[in-house]
């Protein structure tokens with residue numbers, strides 16, 4: 001009987017044909033078992049002539065494990081195979097792919113680079129594609145630099161751009177009365193990307209209207225089921241969910257080490273959850289931390305923009321609310337990109353608006369009630385003090401509440417702020433509170449002509465932007481006014497671009513920003 005290495009060729013042939021049949025049936029359990037059997041045959045007869053068969057069997061079993069969603073076992077087999085033959089192309093590719101899928105871009109890149117350097121692997125077209133993809137994702141995960149321009153410019157056609165997990169210069173710390181919060185460890189400017197992260201789970205729906213309660217309930221139930229399905233199969237995700245607030249103010253919330261938010265190989269060690277999932281606790285966590293994509297502080301890019309969606313993203317769950325927020329998010333597929341909506345200094349807390357903050361203090365106080373906490377942010381405290389101190393301002397505020405002669409009131413407000421005297425920062429807060437009135441003055445050509453000589457919209461927008469952060473409504477209004485009579489000088493254009501970067505983040509070039517704003521204006 002013919003022998004290949006130490007094993008009989010006939011036995012090998014039988015195993016190969018069975019493996020092909022199982023592969024076609026996609027019976028990965030039997031496929032993996034079959035290779036376990038072959039590996040044990042090889043190990044029984046440890047002659048060097050069996051090594052090639054052993055390497056190939058380990059490599060095939062690794063593929064089986066991958067199909068069975070057991071990357072830990074798959075990686076172990078790859079490493080065993082590579083310890084015998086470090087240049088085994090198929091195993092290097094399999095290992096690279098597993099690492100790539102788990103966000104281990106650096107080590108994945110090493111595998112693909114090695115293949116490229118080998119005489120029998122370098123010209124492989126698939127390897128070139130994987131190498132390019134891996135280089136791109138590795139760069140994003142290191143720098144947070146993303147360019148969505150092409151996707152935006154082609155009207156979001158084609159696949160959603162591939163993104164990678166990224167964590168900027170951030171730290172979770174205790175944050176006084178708000179529990180824990182996310183803090184910057186370096187200065188950043190408006191538009192800087194702070195976090196790129198994929199959802200634990202999302203659920204989307206096209207609801208007939210915002211008050212479609214039944215539709216919303218179905219969506220929520222599906223979302224909860226998805227989350228529970230995920231945590232039952234992944235211990236690490238369950239651990240991360242346990243680090244989030246469940247809203248019980250009497251629980252002492254721990255400050256997690258930032259390392260837990262990085263993709264790591266620890267994900268492989270224990271996949272199936274061994275302890276029973278406390279569904280009640282998970283539900284409370286979802287209540288406090290789930291985000292809806294359609295929100296004043298977010299922009300959904302792409303085809304999902306017509307849907308309503310709810311999702312859970314781990315690190316963004318540590319962002320507290322403020323009425324002078326400094327961060328906004330954009331949604332790309334299931335990815336969330338958090339960016340600075342204005343310049344932020346090292347040591348400052350990263351905050352976002354849980355509800356519309358371009359509204360007066362009493363309205364905001366009403367909104368915050370539904371969230372179950374009192375907002376004690378700097379802006380609320382300052383506005384309370386300023387309106388308490390100056391009777392003149394209080395009267396104007398009352399006038400706004402009645403909705404009479406908005407133009408006259410805005411002029412009065414500007415004059416009163418000059419007299420009172422109110423600091424520049426405080427002016428930004430107050431203007432943000434009455435944004436509706438300011439914007440109504442510039443809402444039509446006629447009134448813009450009437451009021452535009454007395455009030456500089458670009459300056460008002462700038463002062464709100466610097467204190468309360470960028471907002472798409474402000475950007476939209478400023479852009480439309482500049483189109484209809486702005487002097488178009490470079491300074492003005494650069495200001496608008498900064499506002500745009502604060503609104504959408506630095507994720508696209510000027511051309512794409514223009515296309516996005518114009519599409520928005522056309523709506």
Ligand SMILES: C[S@@+](CC[C@H](N)C(=O)[O-])C[C@H]1O[C@@H](n2cnc3c(N)ncnc32)[C@H](O)[C@@H]1O
Nearest residue numbers: 178179180245289317318319320321373374375
């Ligand atoms: C998404 S979590 C934010 C992170 C949370 N502080 C923590 O320690 O995990 C939302 C919860 O944080 C608290 N929170 C957020 N913003 C707050 C604010 N401005 N004032 C008081 N509590 C706030 C509330 O308890 C809220 O339900």
